Amino acid sequence: MKKILYKVKNNNIWKEISLFPKWTIKNMVLVGILIAISVSFTIVVAQIVPIVNLPTYKFSFIGLPVKITGFIFGPIIGIFVGIVSDFLSLLFIPPAGYNLVYTLATAVNGLIAGLFGMYFNQIIKTAFSKDFRIQRIGQKINLYIIKYKILKSNNQYSKMNKIANKIISLNNKKKYINDLTTYNTLSNIYLFVGLLLLVIVISTISWFIMIAPEYAIQDGLIRNRYALIGLMCSGTVMMMCFLVYSRFRFKTETYLKLVPIVVFCSFLELVNIPILSFADLISLGNGQTKDIFVWISQHVLSGPIKIWFNTFVIFYTYSIVSKLINKNNKLSY
Helix, strand or coil: CHHHHHHHHCCCHHHHCCCCCCCCHHHHHHHHHHHHHHHHHHHHHHHHCHHHHCHHHHHHHHHHHHHHHHHHHCHHHHHHHHHHHHHHHHHHCCCCCCCHHHHHHHHHHHHHHHHHHHHHHHHHHHHCCHHHHHHHHHHHHHHHHHHHHHHHHCCCHHHHHHHHHHHHHHHHHHHCCCHHHHHHHHHHHHHHHHHHHHHHHHHHHHHHHHHCCHHHHHHCCCCCHHHHHHHHHHHHHHHHHHHHHHHHHCCHHHHHHHHHHHHHHHHHHHHHHHHHHHHHHHHCCCCCHHHHHHHHHHHHHHHHHHHHHHHHHHHHHHHHHHHHHHCCCCCCC
8 A cells, every 4th residue: 555655646757847957968069059059140140230239139139049048958058058148249249338238138038938948848748748647547546446445444335336436437537548639638728828828918018008107108209108008019919819820720739839939939028128128228328217118119119020030930940959859868978
C-alpha cells in the first residue's frame, strides 16, 4: 500500500518544467549563434538604414532574435541574450542618445517571451497532455484500489461495489484518451486562454488611457482619448479575430505554435511602449514626464504594424529553429 501511495505522489511529468532548460552542448551553440545573429543583423541594417543608429529604432531589429531565444530557451536565457546582444551592438554601432533603459527593454523582450513560452509550451501542454491525463486517471484508480481493500477488510460490500464501479468507469475513460482528442482539447484551451490574455491587454491599455490626466493627453499627437485607445488596441483586436479564424482553418500543430507567439507579441507591445517612451524622453527629449505622451504617441502609430510583423517573423523563424533544437535533444553532458 505504501508503494501505491508513493507512486501516486511521485509525478515525473512536472519535473520537465523549469525556468532554466536542460543545458546541452547544442543549446549552448545555438544561443551563441542567436546572439551573433542578433548583433550582426542589427549592424547590417544600421549600415543600410542610418536611422537605426538611434537606440529606439535599433531596438526593433535587435529584439527579434532575443524574443525567439527567450521563447525557445526560457526567460533566464532570454534576459541574458538580450543584455549581451545589446552591449555587444554598442561596440559596433556608436550609441546616439543611449541609456540603460534601452538595454532593460531588450532584456524584458527575452523575459516576457520566455515566460509565455514556458506557460503555453510547458505548463498548459503538460496539464492537458495525453500522458498526464492518463497518469492522473491512474492515480485516482490507485486511490480507489486502496479504499476498496480497506472496505473489503471491513466487509463493507455495498460500498465496495460503488468503488468497483468507479474503477471500471475510470478505466473506460482512460481507454478513450488519444492524441486526436488531446490535441482538440489543447487547441480549445489555447484559444480560450489566448483570447482571455488579449482581453487583459486591451483592458489594461484602456484603463491607463482613461486615468491619464487631460494635459498629458493634449500634449500627445493624438488628443482624443477614445481615438488613442482605438489605435493602441486595433492590433490586438485584429489578433483576437485572427486567433478565432485560425482555430478552424490552420492545422493543430501550426495553431499550437501560433497562439503563444500572438499573445506575447501583444503583451510586449503593451510593455515596450511605456519603457521605450520613457527612454526616448530621457535620451532625445527634455526629460519632463509631462511630455511622455508625445513619445507614446509615436510608438502607438507603429504599434499595430509591429505586432503583426513580429508575430509572423517570429513564427516562421521559430518553426525552423525549434526543429534544429529538438532534433537529437538527448545529446548532453
